[in-house]
């Protein structure tokens with residue numbers, strides 16, 4: 001075990017002051033579900049924990065004023081069980097059902113999941129399809145960046161050493177519904193091999209708003225822009241779904257690792273997209 005100190009900030013100002021002083025040595029401790037594993041495995045062996053668990057300014061879900069705001073310190077369980085979110089956008093809390101298991105869900109935070117920047121982070125595809133913005137704080141003030149610019153590579157984000165992720169914000173799309181599908185090697189505790197979130201609004205059977213985001217198939221979670229533009233304006237039936245979902249292959253830069261080869265990930269993603277489109281377009285029952 002390396003050399004660690006522990007500090008519990010009194011408020012957000014105190015947290016940002018400490019982060020400014022410590023930079024990368026200031027280890028934000030949220031749920032600890034990843035951080036403690038890194039320490040146990042010797043990946044991190046020194047620093048000062050800045051314990052943000054229950055730090056009020058990082059908590060809270062607000063759905064008033066037409067915008068949804070979720071504090072970075074909200075746990076996956078709190079999101080899954082939020083009646084406010086369920087009322088405004090059931091797709092989002094429903095997506096969290098796929099996350100790990102009840103024990104991890106009650107510790108893991110949405111901020112920790114994004115800041116950890118795994119290509120397969122399960123909150124990332126739903127956040128991407130909702131065009132979420134991240135609000136980042138430092139002693140210099142706050143800045144807002146789209147989530148698609150937040151992820152920079154495996155374990156790399158747009159956060160500077162003195163910055164902290166404060167909250168997420170997005171608007172509920174005017175029409176449509178969403179779905180999140182995940183394929184892991186074991187259900188329950190498995191990190192995704194590939195995952196997919198999709199949002200679809202239909203008008204006269206045609207896709208007027210189609211958004212697709214993928215996890216585990218590129219160095220960062222990504223929006224599938226080729227598949228989106230191929231599907232936009234198209235009438236969705238079983239034939240077009242089968243043909244158009246192959247467009248998604250152009251959006252993939254799959255990694256090959258212990259959880260699956262590149263080809264395996266490609267095939268899984270195409271299949272997940274077909275399933276998502278069938279579900280969202282109501283053609284599922286016909287199959």
Ligand SMILES: Cc1cc2nc3c(=O)[nH]c(=O)nc-3n(C[C@H](O)[C@H](O)[C@H](O)COP(=O)(O)OP(=O)(O)OC[C@H]3O[C@@H](n4cnc5c(N)ncnc54)[C@H](O)[C@@H]3O)c2cc1C
Nearest residue numbers: 028030031032033034035100108109111112113115122165
């Ligand atoms: C058994 C097991 C199963 C898992 N299953 C899944 C799964 O199914 N899906 C999935 O996506 N993940 C899974 N994970 C990974 C993990 O639980 C998540 O990534 C979790 O959301 C991390 O959140 P945390 O609050 O525990 O973060 P922590 O471990 O506290 O922190 C993680 C990293 O983020 C930084 N950080 C945390 N909060 C902030 C902030 N507000 N601002 C800046 N930096 C911050 C920390 O400093 C650290 O570097 C699993 C982990 C385990 C151990």
